[in-house]
Amino acid sequence: MVQTSFSYDALPMRVRFGSGVVASLPEEVARLGARSALVLCSPEQRATGETIAGALGERSAGVLAEARMHVPIEVARRARARAAELGADACVAVGGGSAIGLGKAIALEHDLPVIAVPTTYAGSEMTTVWGLTENGRKRTGKDPRVLPASVLYDPDLTLGLPxxxxxxxxxxxxxxxxxxxxxxxxxxxxxxxxxxxxxxxxxxxxxxxxxxxxxxxxxxxxxxxxxxxxxxxxxxxxxxxxxxxxxxxxxxxxxxxxxxxxxxxxxxxxxxxxxxxxxxxxxxxxxxxxxxxxxxxxxxxxxxxxxxxxxxxxxxxxxxxxxxxxxxxxxxxxxxxxxxxxxxxxxxxxxxxxxxx
The missing domain is CATH 1.20.1090.10 (Dehydroquinate synthase-like - alpha domain)
Known part of the structure; x- marks a missing residue:
């Protein structure tokens, strides 16, 4: 049966998909006009984050490997402060929902564009949904500012996923x-x-x-x-x-x-x-x-x-x-x-x- 009444809003984002596509990351950062991108990842993904930062060269503001599940508010606050301290004008979130969620937390306060490089199947990179956990309660919301500007899906980066x-x-x-x-x-x-x-x-x-x-x-x-x-x-x-x-x-x-x-x-x-x-x-x-x-x-x-x-x-x-x-x-x-x-x-x-x- 055909659905006879609906509305659909296409989300304004760019997706690049394919083996090796992560090599185009510097191009994507430049496309946003960004000069200094902070790489976000979990502690377990630090090596990958360092590799990504190295590929960005002079456009890298460094690596913050503090992403955690459910985005604890104290982690979000430290990341926001660090991004401001470094003068970052973009974020590159490498990993799963924890890293991408941390990028969204920064975007929510500083309005920085996020480029997502997923290494899991979490899907957060496709949404305007953000989540923060404080005092044992997870709050969620929607805000167009947290939607990644670009998403690079590179299957090669998922080969090491346990x-x-x-x-x-x-x-x-x-x-x-x-x-x-x-x-x-x-x-x-x-x-x-x-x-x-x-x-x-x-x-x-x-x-x-x-x-x-x-x-x-x-x-x-x-x-x-x-x-x-x-x-x-x-x-x-x-x-x-x-x-x-x-x-x-x-x-x-x-x-x-x-x-x-x-x-x-x-x-x-x-x-x-x-x-x-x-x-x-x-x-x-x-x-x-x-x-x-x-x-x-x-x-x-x-x-x-x-x-x-x-x-x-x-x-x-x-x-x-x-x-x-x-x-x-x-x-x-x-x-x-x-x-x-x-x-x-x-x-x-x-x-x-x-x-x-």
């Missing part, structure tokens, strides 16, 4: 596409991208797991992450993301792994209330039960399937539930106390996902 992280990062991307398919502001363009993103990612991940050096599988996974991230960037988030923001901000659970565990449960909760999205996912996944198919795929790829194994205590269920209920996101199925409790309990214990009752 297999376990590749899997959870891939599921994180799929979660973006799933919610884009039933978002209240979806459009036919977004739905096409999201369905193809789910199809491509779920077909690429087994190849990545079989051989992390398979450039073909890595390229397909990165292509999928672009599509899934673009879907997230063009729509609003729903229950799945609200749950993950609460779990991550409050408990500091690993971001991608939390998405991996929660996704089949949040999808099962919403499937009966989102028949068109469920049909699209059924086509992409080759299953009439998309939530069950994702659950089984996670098992086959040795991904985590319970919040308990990520470090969540059973006693954390109630405070997380209350945070979700206090400010729920738009969602196709009603967000109820009993429903969220059952969802969290199943995700915590690692039960097979069940439809909302």
């Amino acid at each position: 297999i376990a992280m590749s899997v959870t990062s891939g599921f994180n991307a799929v979660a973006h596409a799933v919610e884009a398919l039933y978002a209240p502001d979806r459009s036919p363009v977004v739905s096409l991208m999201a369905e193809e993103g789910v199809r491509a990612m779920t077909r690429a991940l087994p190849g990545v797991v079989a051989d992390g050096g398979d450039l073909g599988a890595r390229t397909t996974a990165l292509y999928a992450s672009w599509l899934c991230g673009a879907g997230l960037g063009a729509t609003t988030m729903s229950l799945h993301h609200k749950l993950c923001h609460a779990l991550g901000g409050t408990l500091d659970l690993p971001h991608a792994a939390t998405h991996t565990v929660v996704l089949p449960h949040a999808l099962a909760y919403n499937q009966p209330a989102a028949p068109e999205a469920t049909a699209a996912l059924a086509r992409a996944l080759g299953s009439d039960d998309p939530a069950g198919r994702l659950w089984n795929l996670a098992a086959s790829l040795d991904a985590p399937r319970s919040l308990r194994e990520l470090g969540m205590a059973e006693g954390d269920i109630e405070p997380v539930r209350e945070q979700v209920l206090s400010a729920p996101y738009a969602n196709p199925a009603p967000v109820t106390r009993d429903g969220v409790t059952r969802l969290l309990r199943a995700a915590w214990s690692g039960e097979r996902p069940a439809p909302r009752s």
Whole structure:
């Protein structure tokens, strides 16, 4: 059935995709008219960040290797101060959602353009969404100033991504596409991208797991992450993301792994209330039960399937539930106390996902 009423705003950004495309980074910095770009990365990515800074030559303001999950406010403040101290007029964020999120935090205050060089499948580079964590609460918002001006997708940079992280990062991307398919502001363009993103990612991940050096599988996974991230960037988030923001901000659970565990449960909760999205996912996944198919795929790829194994205590269920209920996101199925409790309990214990009752 064709969607008969919608609006779609194309986001103003430039994407370059392909093996070796990171070599064009100096050109992209020059294209923005920037003279001094601060390279941002996590401590684990420092070597890559140093290589990128070296490639920028005199256009590099240095490397700040302090990016952390969920962008703690104290890290953001230090990065903002450092960018101002160095006189940076652009940022190059190298890595996953942590580095790109830190770049967005700087852009939010100093209005500096960001060039994203993703090395995971997180998808943050495709969105105007920012997030900051303070006092155990993760705040998110949207602002066009944080949208990267350019994104360089180079599959070569993903070859070293550990297999376990590749899997959870891939599921994180799929979660973006799933919610884009039933978002209240979806459009036919977004739905096409999201369905193809789910199809491509779920077909690429087994190849990545079989051989992390398979450039073909890595390229397909990165292509999928672009599509899934673009879907997230063009729509609003729903229950799945609200749950993950609460779990991550409050408990500091690993971001991608939390998405991996929660996704089949949040999808099962919403499937009966989102028949068109469920049909699209059924086509992409080759299953009439998309939530069950994702659950089984996670098992086959040795991904985590319970919040308990990520470090969540059973006693954390109630405070997380209350945070979700206090400010729920738009969602196709009603967000109820009993429903969220059952969802969290199943995700915590690692039960097979069940439809909302």
